[in-house]
Amino acid sequence: MAGKITPAEGRYGGKDAAQRQAERRARFIEAGLDLFGREPGYRGTTLAELCKTAGLSSRQFYEQFHALEDLLAELHLMVHGLAQRSVFEILPDIQDLPLAERLEHMLRAYVEGAAADLRHARIVFVEVIGVSSRMDLQRLERRSTWISFFTAITDDAVARGEMPPADYAIASAAYIGAVNGLMHDWVVGWVDATREQIADELLQLLVGRYKIAI
Incomplete structure (x- = not known):
């Protein structure tokens, strides 16, 4: 039956x-x-x-979750995974481009992956903040992965002779902090801009700090 x-x-x-x-x-x-x-x-x-x-x-x-916070945590990791895949998927195709172009492609892929759906952006950049010590730790761990990724990008640029030798770890942390801050303010409506304008501004911050010609 x-x-x-x-x-x-x-x-x-x-x-x-x-x-x-x-x-x-x-x-x-x-x-x-x-x-x-x-x-x-x-x-x-x-x-x-x-x-x-x-x-x-x-x-x-x-049957699926212990509390609403578990669902929030899963959504937070899910969006970070989408953004990460968006960036990683383009890496093989841009490895031979000049540094400025590589950075622009990666940055735009990240913004697209994290914020093409504004629900995703709000969860990652707004809703998880200050929920609990557990969520704060998860948020900082994900932020740390992006700092490490970006530091690896700058180290690679140094090895290629595209940037002068230096310890760029502090700059990477500062830039990722700026990304999170601007994305938060944009999502909550404190910054009136399109997603493309946000990506443009983040690119300008990036090339200005590292004095990269575009």
Whole structure:
């Protein structure tokens, strides 16, 4: 009979338990994106509202997560992963370009990956701030990965003879801080600009600090 669970197959509606769990998790993630990444935001979202948006029950939520913060943490990592993949996917194609062009491609790929969906940008640059010590640590760990990545980029430029030898770790940390600060202010509406204008400004900050000709 269609829609009936059978001991032999362990299926319902043609889907096994793992598939159903995965679909429910995806629905909670999409609901979290809508509520945390728009209004009312993470702090204004209740479990009841999240479940209503997902069309699922609180029991089904607790099968996936321990608390709303767990969902926020997963969304935060998910967006960072999207931004990282956006950058890494273009690296093989730009390795032979001049430094200024490589940096522009990487920067625009990052902004596109992190902020093409404004829900993503709000979660990463606004909603996670000050939630808890756990989220602060996760946020700083992800920030540290970008600082390390950027330091590696400058080290590579030094090795290529495109930049003078120096310890660029402090500059990398300062620049990543500027990226986070500007993105935050843009997402909350304190800076009136398009995504392309934000990318342009971040590029100008970058080439100005390192005195790179564009």
